[in-house]
Amino acid sequence: MHMSAKGTVVPARTIGAKCKCQLKYFELIGDDKIRKIFEEFNRIGDKQKQDIYLAGLIIPRTVARRRSRAETGKEKETSFKYKVRVNGQEYPVCKNAMWAIHGITKFRVENIAKSLIFYPNPILCSNRTCEVDT
Numbered sequence: 001m002h003m004s005a006k007g008t009v010v011p012a013r014t015i016g017a018k019c020k021c022q023l024k025y026f027e028l029i030g031d032d033k034i035r036k037i038f039e040e041f042n043r044i045g046d047k048q049k050q051d052i053y054l055a056g057l058i059i060p061r062t063v064a065r066r067r068s069r070a071e072t073g074k075e076k077e078t079s080f081k082y083k084v085r086v087n088g089q090e091y092p093v094c095k096n097a098m099w100a101i102h103g104i105t106k107f108r109v110e111n112i113a114k115s116l117i118f119y120p121n122p123i124l125c126s127n128r129t130c131e132v133d134t
């Protein structure tokens with residue numbers, strides 16, 4: 001956020017803060033590639049296309065939770081893995097790094113992730129009327 005000349009607040013689309021996790025994804029990927037990811041993502045322009053792009057970088061994994069025998073098969077949890085793509089290569093990242101590098105909110109990533117549970121194929125989904133809500 002910064003102030004314009006008239007004093008109104010203008011939201012700036014920028015790369016988010018570096019994640020502070022021990023894996024230091026920002027440093028592993030490097031500033032040049034991070035900037036490229038950010039710029040290419042913003043060049044997509046169309047929000048729905050951006051969401052489809054992002055959906056391709058979120059990998060849902062259904063994990064069966066261990067529970068008492070009385071509840072067998074009922075409790076399943078979906079966890080997600082995240083990656084970023086640049087120069088034809090993919091890099092695994094944490095969720096925080098993923099939204100920060102694309103300059104988007106974590107809510108947008110979370111909503112796309114959630115939608116993947118119900119609509120595992122976002123491209124098919126976008127041809128129908130269901131919404132990848134952000």
Ligand SMILES: [Zn+2]
Nearest residue numbers: 019021094097
């Ligand atoms: Zn991190």
